Amino acid sequence: MAKLKPLEHRHYAHCESGVVTALLRCHGLDLSEPMVFGITGGLTFAYIPFIKITNMPLISYRMLPGSIIKGAAKNLDVQFRTRRYREKEKALAELTTLVDRGEIVGLQTSVYWLPYFPPEMRFQFNAHNLIVYGREGDEFLISDPVFEHPVRIKADDLQNARFARGRLAPKGFIYYPVRVNPSIDLREAIKKSIKRTVRMMLYAPIPFIGVKGIHYMGRQIERLKIREDPRYVRLFLGHIVRMQEEIGTGGGGFRFIYAAFLQEAGRLMGSTRLEEASRMMTEAGDMWRRFALACARACKSKTGDFDAAEIAQLVQKCAIQEKHVYSHLKSIKL
């Protein structure tokens, strides 16, 4: 095993990019969280009407869970050791052996079973990432990237969290780098990842992904029948905002973290046009926040006296702004 730098707990916006950023730093590659999020191609938009979660369509502002780990392997030349388990006991035994010999590992867990989460956040969400960096008796030492300070968790609770069933079941998923290239050519990786994100956001072959997906969501909102079923309409708008603003998104549906990436990339490559793209993306994030605010107001309104067309208009503006960003990015010769 290569010599690791001791883990220094830091507070991150998003769990998976936070864990990967922290793991890479322990292995000698010191990148910012936005850089990791951007380079691994974390950004997307998806509105999948036929996949339902508690009776609401699947809406995501970021790529599938696990894609940042995969993206780091692909774009940053990191080799991970990963494993899922059938037997709970074996997973615990291996975790114990690993941390006792000083390894620092990432785990996929369910927030439903993590006692240190605020009670109001403990939904059935099975794709939360955290770091285990040590053990004291029956307790594991946890660096959870979306919390300000390190925490501890009892082995039993951790076992429940690692073996929660349901959608995106973690099955004890554990991962840690075994080989990291500290002199990776970031410029090449940045170019490749931006190209990939632009292609997906502008030219996805199905209408539910990227800019087309945002327009699609706008049309769905426009069609809402407030008078017929005001309860559903409020829940639907609330659902979108939760996907966009909840813990782990960095606000504005990951648009600000991506804007931070574009700015850092622009400085690294000496490209003022990339920095310009960053400002445009910040503007998109602000538009998403305005949309969220309008939805929250609609949710609070007891009388249902809000205009779905107006809210839909705000989403269409986000789509148009994002199209500007990606077209601008596409025009940059990197």
Place this chain on the structure above:
Amino acid sequence: MGVIMKISEVPQDDIKTLNGVKKALYAVDDQGCYAKTTTGGWEAEEVVLNQVIGDFDEKAGETASRVRNNETSPIEYFMYKNWMDSPTLAQAMGLYHWQVKRHFKPSIFKKLDDRTLAGYATLFRISVDALKNFPGED
């Protein structure tokens, strides 16, 4: 509720749903440089979270009286109490949806074996006794 994401204007609404937890995020300073900062939450996110929790609580309340009228089993009540719907509950239990729906029937619930009951109780973070003996009053 502020909107523009400048560090100085990041919402600090100290929302109850975050329970004192601070979130990290990226925002621009006065020079337009992105930096990491923290927020105590935004009122908008609290509104939408309380809304969905309120909806589940409402369903739990309605279900409680149906349990007392012997129209459904306590499983359905505790499902809403833990913010799940029946497909989510089925997945979390590793069962088929129809099986869970069947367990909602009071007559079937009474005959459930201890292992199944223990499975539900663990998921609901309560004892088997609490699952079996639904209180007559709130």
